[in-house]
Amino acid sequence: MNQRVYNFSAGPSALPESVLMEASKDMLNYKGSGMSVMEMSHRSKVFEEIIQEAESLFRDLLGIHDRYKVLFLQGGASTQFSMIPMNLMTKTGKADYVDTGSWASKAIKEAKRYGNVNVLASSKDKTYSYIPELDPASFTKDADYFHITVNNTIYGTRFAPDLLPDTNGVPLVGDMSSNILSEVYDINKFGLIYAGAQKNMGPSGLTMVAIREDLVGQAMDLTPTMLNYKIHVDADSLYNTPPCYSIYIAMLIFRWLKNQGGVEAMEKTNKEKAALLYNYLDESSLFKATVEEKDRSLMNIPFVTGNDELDGAFVKESTAKGLVNLKGHRSVGGMRASIYNAMTMEGVETLVAFMKEFEAKNK
Amino acid sequence: MNQRVYNFSAGPSALPESVLMEASKDMLNYKGSGMSVMEMSHRSKVFEEIIQEAESLFRDLLGIHDRYKVLFLQGGASTQFSMIPMNLMTKTGKADYVDTGSWASKAIKEAKRYGNVNVLASSKDKTYSYIPELDPASFTKDADYFHITVNNTIYGTRFAPDLLPDTNGVPLVGDMSSNILSEVYDINKFGLIYAGAQKNMGPSGLTMVAIREDLVGQAMDLTPTMLNYKIHVDADSLYNTPPCYSIYIAMLIFRWLKNQGGVEAMEKTNKEKAALLYNYLDESSLFKATVEEKDRSLMNIPFVTGNDELDGAFVKESTAKGLVNLKGHRSVGGMRASIYNAMTMEGVETLVAFMKEFEAKNK
Numbered sequence: 001m002n003q004r005v006y007n008f009s010a011g012p013s014a015l016p017e018s019v020l021m022e023a024s025k026d027m028l029n030y031k032g033s034g035m036s037v038m039e040m041s042h043r044s045k046v047f048e049e050i051i052q053e054a055e056s057l058f059r060d061l062l063g064i065h066d067r068y069k070v071l072f073l074q075g076g077a078s079t080q081f082s083m084i085p086m087n088l089m090t091k092t093g094k095a096d097y098v099d100t101g102s103w104a105s106k107a108i109k110e111a112k113r114y115g116n117v118n119v120l121a122s123s124k125d126k127t128y129s130y131i132p133e134l135d136p137a138s139f140t141k142d143a144d145y146f147h148i149t150v151n152n153t154i155y156g157t158r159f160a161p162d163l164l165p166d167t168n169g170v171p172l173v174g175d176m177s178s179n180i181l182s183e184v185y186d187i188n189k190f191g192l193i194y195a196g197a198q199k200n201m202g203p204s205g206l207t208m209v210a211i212r213e214d215l216v217g218q219a220m221d222l223t224p225t226m227l228n229y230k231i232h233v234d235a236d237s238l239y240n241t242p243p244c245y246s247i248y249i250a251m252l253i254f255r256w257l258k259n260q261g262g263v264e265a266m267e268k269t270n271k272e273k274a275a276l277l278y279n280y281l282d283e284s285s286l287f288k289a290t291v292e293e294k295d296r297s298l299m300n301i302p303f304v305t306g307n308d309e310l311d312g313a314f315v316k317e318s319t320a321k322g323l324v325n326l327k328g329h330r331s332v333g334g335m336r337a338s339i340y341n342a343m344t345m346e347g348v349e350t351l352v353a354f355m356k357e358f359e360a361k362n363k
Numbered sequence: 364m365n366q367r368v369y370n371f372s373a374g375p376s377a378l379p380e381s382v383l384m385e386a387s388k389d390m391l392n393y394k395g396s397g398m399s400v401m402e403m404s405h406r407s408k409v410f411e412e413i414i415q416e417a418e419s420l421f422r423d424l425l426g427i428h429d430r431y432k433v434l435f436l437q438g439g440a441s442t443q444f445s446m447i448p449m450n451l452m453t454k455t456g457k458a459d460y461v462d463t464g465s466w467a468s469k470a471i472k473e474a475k476r477y478g479n480v481n482v483l484a485s486s487k488d489k490t491y492s493y494i495p496e497l498d499p500a501s502f503t504k505d506a507d508y509f510h511i512t513v514n515n516t517i518y519g520t521r522f523a524p525d526l527l528p529d530t531n532g533v534p535l536v537g538d539m540s541s542n543i544l545s546e547v548y549d550i551n552k553f554g555l556i557y558a559g560a561q562k563n564m565g566p567s568g569l570t571m572v573a574i575r576e577d578l579v580g581q582a583m584d585l586t587p588t589m590l591n592y593k594i595h596v597d598a599d600s601l602y603n604t605p606p607c608y609s610i611y612i613a614m615l616i617f618r619w620l621k622n623q624g625g626v627e628a629m630e631k632t633n634k635e636k637a638a639l640l641y642n643y644l645d646e647s648s649l650f651k652a653t654v655e656e657k658d659r660s661l662m663n664i665p666f667v668t669g670n671d672e673l674d675g676a677f678v679k680e681s682t683a684k685g686l687v688n689l690k691g692h693r694s695v696g697g698m699r700a701s702i703y704n705a706m707t708m709e710g711v712e713t714l715v716a717f718m719k720e721f722e723a724k725n726k
Contacts, residue, residue, distance in 0.1 A: 004391060004397045005398060009402065009403070010404070012405065012607055023390060027383050027386060028380065028384065034366060034367045034685065034687070035377070038375060038612065039370055041375060044688070074438045074568060075442075077603075078588065079437075079587070082587030082588060082590075202401070204605065204607050205569070222476075224445030224449070224473070225441065226439075226441050226445060227445075227587060227590075243567055244567050249401065322397065
């Protein structure tokens with residue numbers, strides 16, 4: 001086998017090597033069942049144990065209260081952009097949104113098709129390089145919900161756990177696709193959280209949702225059955241065949257995360273990893289971070305040299321060294337290092353060492 | 364490693380062993396990329412090659428004309444039950460459906476929420492044990508489409524390739540979830556076909572759609588973005604992150620299928636496998652098939668003894684012998700052997716030998 005690379009992809013992204021090794025080993029015969037997890041009936045006892053353990057670990061890791069339902073769905077965050085208004089925007093038909101990037105914008109655009117959306121603030125003026133200040137006086141008092149994108153994958157900003165808006169009883173809805181399980185958030189402050197699995201939880205094709213019970217069961221009449229939370233709540237995510245193999249990998253990752261010490265321990269490591277990179281960026285005379293300090297993501301770290309040619313050379317040379325997927329998103333340019341839970345400290349150290357070397361050569 | 368079992372599950376179901384072996388081998392490092400297919404950006408060159416090869420093989424195996432778009436979607440056939448009316452029932456708002464089982468009924472129920480559904484015929488009177496005769500005079504001349512469930516997983520019936528209804532220009536829509544790629548159908552007779560992957564194409568979480576170009580782009584205004592075919596057509600199934608690993612396994616299965624000689628060769632083997640079981644059922648004095656001869660599925664074969672206690676004993680004893688998932692669906696009772704493409708002739712021979720033994724002991 002060739003060497004594995006350091007994969008800084010924004011998603012799908014690096015997974016823990018031990019998880020992949022276990023999945024590989026059990027591919028033809030999972031725990032003496034005589035079959036692969038891919039071949040199992042979703043109604044079988046052996047798969048039931050997998051989905052139940054996955055749910056239990058997910059609840060445990062995030063500290064999710066019993067009054068929430070946990071759902072294993074398909075369709076990615078993009079499907080949630082429709083499900084949320086179709087299921088929740090049904091009392092006053094109003095919702096507040098904060099525009100912190102492309103994904104937030106897409107969520108807003110979709111919600112506008114189903115009700116009255118109030119965009120409270122936007123950081124589009126500076127390429128979404130900060131989280132805008134919110135004025136509580138502008139919040140819609142009788143909104144059905146208040147939506148934020150907790151971490152912005154493309155721009156590298158986040159609502160820090162202590163800077164979540166106080167919505168005064170309006171259910172807070174959070175897209176945590178790119179930072180779920182990476183640092184401690186009080187999930188019970190939210191009415192609903194959702195996250196595509198393909199950053200911190202496993203392969204693409206699985207979307208995790210935790211929804212407070214009182215928000216279930218009020219969908220618009222026009223809601224497609226498969227986009228109605230109540231259908232999935234009533235069937236324990238087995239209304240139809242769920243993405244079984246992705247759920248299995250998620251279970252293995254949740255186990256791995258628990259063995260690492262849970263989200264608290266992960267947060268500590270993630271802060272160390274991020275600090276290593278940000279500290280270097282702040283002192284470098286070649287590279288600079290693009291995001292305001294207080295709003296910096298621990299997961300997605302964009303940086304630039306300010307010179308397109310140098311950026312291009314950096315991406316090319318880093319790739320040759322086995323540091324891959326560092327090219328920035330076209331809307332920000334430059335580079336972006338996505339350092340999710342599965343990225344090791346060693347990977348970040350190797351990146352910073354290479355950046356220093358590159359800087360020395362190009363100053 | 365313990366022995367692998369003969370897995371007669373209706374879905375998710377048995378996959379070719381060689382495919383699982385290859386997936387296992389490449390789990391940590393796909394073709395020198397230094398990463399698992401689960402860890403790859405869906406926008407990367409290496410994944411692009413996977414999805415393109417998968418599409419090309421799928422088109423090739425099914426003989427799909429260039430005027431069709433092939434889509435890799437999420438959400439299962441159940442999501443198609445909504446997508447089809449939301450996208451297609453938009454000219455006259457009328458559609459014809461044939462009720463041949465639970466899944467057909469669910470499709471009908473969902474379509475009724477979005478337009479005028481004419482249920483032309485039903486075989487519910489005899490537990491869906493046959494395909495009802497259709498009277499062309501009853502067809503809605505200006506229907507937007509005509510929907511059939513080509514193979515009925517639970518009841519074991521199918522519209523044989525030469526018995527597809529002649530819809531006189533109305534687009535025929537077919538749910539081929541449980542018999543796609545198992546025998547030769549002229550796909551170009553359909554306006555749209557769809558199939559969940561978890562029977563003949565791979566892991567659950569992937570849904571294949573082939574749609575004739577002229578049917579794309581007329582969705583109802585209320586259609587969620589992710590349920591609009593045009594969105595996925597315009598983005599070549601990469602509007603958002605697709606279920607990448609499932610697409611990779613599907614590609615490996617399509618390759619395997621091509622190496623077996625394609626759908627023609629598969630049909631030959633499937634007919635031999637089915638004949639072995641049906642012939643035995645027709646001559647047995649203990650077991651009997653539940654479906655009328657002309658409508659028998661090659662994929663799903665329900666059978667009963669007529670004695671619940673004996674049925675129970677059979678399921679228990681067969682399981683102990685490594686012949687698993689033979690319990691019938693609760694709505695038919697008895698047993699069901701799902702013998703998809705990946706079930707070997709040896710597997711069916713082993714089953715029939717065991718049935719003979721069981722019959723000898725219990726006559």
